[in-house]
Amino acid sequence: MESVVQTLLGAVPQATAIWLSLLLILAVAVAVAAVPKGIDTAPVVPAEENRFAAELEAAADEAAEAAVRRRAEWVTAQETVDAAWAAYEEASETARRISAATAFPLMSRRRKPGENIDRQRYLHRVASELCRSQNLSIAQLNDVFAHRGWNPRLHPVQQEAVLRNAVREHRFAAYRKAFECEQAAWRSAEAAAETLRTLRAEAAAARLAGPAAEPADQQWWADQWTPAELPAAA
Template structure:
């Protein structure tokens, strides 16, 4: 190690002084190295300062563009994560709706079987007329209890009890208990079929929503991966027109998903 190097290592102050002197003499060296600059030193100095300023501005723009690309990648990554979570929730909703369809279908089949059983029993014939008040009261009591039990099992809507008490919508306490069982079975089958049809509609809606959520999550996942690659790309790639248009498309998709 020579004396100059040892001095620079042991004492940093001279090194700082030398660096400052080199920076100060750089414009003069540039002027001396160009014959054109020697003939027009003022214009050469202005051009040198302008070039230094342009270099500084370009460097700042590159840093700003890099920060924006990193922020964009971070934001779309968060959006992709939220979309994935939303898609998972919609998938659960559809699975529950699908299970409800199967349950409603089984209940409808069981009700239809009860109708056939009650119809077979009623086919033997039963006395319709009520001979005494006690017999009427017994039939009425049987009807109320049977309908109440069907409501508690979910085979009839809660409004059926009000219709029974009012004697509306086909409910007649004068019927023989065997005939009343047939009326209850038919009403139950009709209502459970309606519930099944509503469950099918709800399942179709849930499937549509789950499919939309899944497509949105998949699209955002791809955009997140593209944004991560974009953030790591060189500055000229990040700053071109195609990239800026790509960002506008992505933010438009995010806005549409947020409005659903």
């Protein structure tokens, strides 16, 4: 009798362990069955999680392209300024050289019949050639033909000095215009760079802040940062 009781007592822990295992398996099965079907448990894409930051980053990309274009326009404007200054210096040196050569007065003599007509034709021909080579402006050429501020009866040597001074004035005016364009291009490039820096800073801040930073009215923000608002070349 004692051996039977001992055998039963020894089997109790084993039966208890088996029942506990069955209960655990049943609980796991119930939990799995309770999970809803068709739910996507994949992690949320950052761009979907924070659309405001993604839109800012897209605007920053557009601003970066605009900044590159403005920078290239400024570099081109700088090259134009350098070329205009070189042309002015060349014209100024030529004018000084010719003025020095005509420092001595010409011998006075009686003019031949028709000589004034020849001098006038010489002035018109040389002025036209200088205008075609862009050394004189159209306005200056019109003044030559209208004799506004020009004496067509001067000797060709004297006319050459006057013409070269006019060329120097034209080249200096071209330099000043190129300089003004370069300054406008520089301001445009700086504005585009500042816009890019601002957008990048705001995009970084929005990315760190997370979806809570997204404003309620997305259309308002889109209106504020349209590509048309980026700085344009002057």
